[in-house]
Amino acid sequence: MPDTPVATLRGASKRYGAHDALHPLDLDLAPGRVTALLGPNGAGKTTTVRLLLGLTSPSSGTVRVFGADPRDPAARERTGAMLQVGKVPETLRVREHVALFRSYYPRPLRYDDIIATAGLTGLDRRLYGTLSGGEKQRVLFALALCGDPDLLVLDEPTVGLDVASRRVMWERVRALRDAGRAVLLTTHYLEEADALADRVVVVARGTVVADGTPSQIKARVPNRRVRCVTALPLDVVRAIAGVERVQQAGAAIEILTGTAESVVRELLGRDRTLSALEVADAGLEEAFLAVTRGGSAAPDAPEIAA
Amino acid sequence: MSARLQRLPRILAMETRAEFLKLIRLPAFAIPVIVLPVMFYVLFGLALGGARSAGSVRISTYMIATYGVFGVVGSALSALGIGVAMERGQGWMLVKRASPMPPLVYFVAKVLMSMAFAAIITLLLFTLGVTAGGVRLPIGTFAILGGTLVLGAVPFCAMGCAVGAVVGPNSAPAVVNLAYLPMAFASGLWIPYEMLPKAVQSIAPALPPYHLARLALHALGADQSPPAGHLLALAGFSVAFLALAVVAFRRDDGRTYG
Numbered sequence: 036m037p038d039t040p041v042a043t044l045r046g047a048s049k050r051y052g053a054h055d056a057l058h059p060l061d062l063d064l065a066p067g068r069v070t071a072l073l074g075p076n077g078a079g080k081t082t083t084v085r086l087l088l089g090l091t092s093p094s095s096g097t098v099r100v101f102g103a104d105p106r107d108p109a110a111r112e113r114t115g116a117m118l119q120v121g122k123v124p125e126t127l128r129v130r131e132h133v134a135l136f137r138s139y140y141p142r143p144l145r146y147d148d149i150i151a152t153a154g155l156t157g158l159d160r161r162l163y164g165t166l167s168g169g170e171k172q173r174v175l176f177a178l179a180l181c182g183d184p185d186l187l188v189l190d191e192p193t194v195g196l197d198v199a200s201r202r203v204m205w206e207r208v209r210a211l212r213d214a215g216r217a218v219l220l221t222t223h224y225l226e227e228a229d230a231l232a233d234r235v236v237v238v239a240r241g242t243v244v245a246d247g248t249p250s251q252i253k254a255r256v257p258n259r260r261v262r263c264v265t266a267l268p269l270d271v272v273r274a275i276a277g278v279e280r281v282q283q284a285g286a287a288i289e290i291l292t293g294t295a296e297s298v299v300r301e302l303l304g305r306d307r308t309l310s311a312l313e314v315a316d317a318g319l320e321e322a323f324l325a326v327t328r329g330g331s332a333a334p335d336a337p338e339i340a341a
Numbered sequence: 342m343s344a345r346l347q348r349l350p351r352i353l354a355m356e357t358r359a360e361f362l363k364l365i366r367l368p369a370f371a372i373p374v375i376v377l378p379v380m381f382y383v384l385f386g387l388a389l390g391g392a393r394s395a396g397s398v399r400i401s402t403y404m405i406a407t408y409g410v411f412g413v414v415g416s417a418l419s420a421l422g423i424g425v426a427m428e429r430g431q432g433w434m435l436v437k438r439a440s441p442m443p444p445l446v447y448f449v450a451k452v453l454m455s456m457a458f459a460a461i462i463t464l465l466l467f468t469l470g471v472t473a474g475g476v477r478l479p480i481g482t483f484a485i486l487g488g489t490l491v492l493g494a495v496p497f498c499a500m501g502c503a504v505g506a507v508v509g510p511n512s513a514p515a516v517v518n519l520a521y522l523p524m525a526f527a528s529g530l531w532i533p534y535e536m537l538p539k540a541v542q543s544i545a546p547a548l549p550p551y552h553l554a555r556l557a558l559h560a561l562g563a564d565q566s567p568p569a570g571h572l573l574a575l576a577g578f579s580v581a582f583l584a585l586a587v588v589a590f591r592r593d594d595g596r597t598y599g
Binding site for chain 1: 344348352355356359364366427428430431432433435436438439441443
């Protein structure tokens, strides 16, 4: 550990009634590091973010931010949060939103720096409601920067952005990391976690299913989906090396694998009548469900990954 | 700690200003809240009422008090009831809560903003009454009536808070209007209390706007009942609604809707 963590979760869990939103989770966020929480919707990412921001209290375990309770104003003054919001007040101008949030902090970042860093130059006189989706995301990012935070919590910062805007956002996050900020970001894009994170924590259904560097994670994930019509029985296909999961999909079968090339070679070698072959990227949800279920075919597995 | 306290007035001023700008630019809020009481006063207080009397004063004078109360209740219930329900249900309140903004500032700013709207409505009614309704009152009476109306926003802000803490964002406008409009009628804000049917008169004291209307009419010399009872009733309603709001917020735990 290069630096002492600025925020820690120790066995932090959350129950809503009978539903476990998050099983006990340990997490350390260190300065100059990006940690990605990767997982499908409903995996517990937003719950983790809310615990870290003191927006909900853990059912068990502890959450500390800068050595304090996350609800402590001293902790909040050093934390910036970008949350997923259904609706932001639309009849305020960008500069009014930013000026208001700057007033909350003892040592706010300079106004011009916030606008420049968030990519809002020339937009700050516009009403929030007149902005495009990507511009709105940038305003929420700007609000997270207002206090010149040492800890940044970004809940799905690039959701709904086009590829170009996503890459620009990545550059902004990298610049903050290089400036020594601790960053937690949630995402359901493996590519995003890979591009940004020093450490990736994969969560599914409230449980950590993998934890490591991006390359360690990628090696574990059966990230390709092979689809074909074959005369081979499912059991035979399942026995092929590298096959994580097989299921019938109409006349075709679907295979989840991390080694698509060798699996396809094997299939073609054994079945000369094989047809309608497709190889595609598997959705993350599908891939990690396969990991958590130990590769068994699941009757309720989604036909199409979310 | 003291540095935080020193920043508080500026945060509150910024927050109140933002709240005011937010709503004055929102026609769906500003038009009904400001135009309805003024329009009703013009129709019922000036056009129909004219020079006739209600009790000891002209109708045009009497209805400045009652439509003033109508406006105050409307702005407070809309701003707090609908505003808090929306911002809570759509996640904006979580962004505020995650920031170091002192939580009380969020509510106090909304109360001050409601008072600003109450003051605008009151001034519009005074101007119309004096110029078109022949309303003649000593300046001190205008001041006391105006002060009563503006401060009278407080219990309805508490009521709005409770509604906003309990009701979802999509049903909030309907719930607020279903509470507001019948309550206004039964409290004697549209038709003077003295002219209401007996059955309605008997339930009026159970409704907070009735008590504020009595205080406003008292300021005009049009109500002889002792003001202390009405003040006590409004204080009681405020405490009850605030308690309900606090309980509901405790239970809420950051839930959002759609």
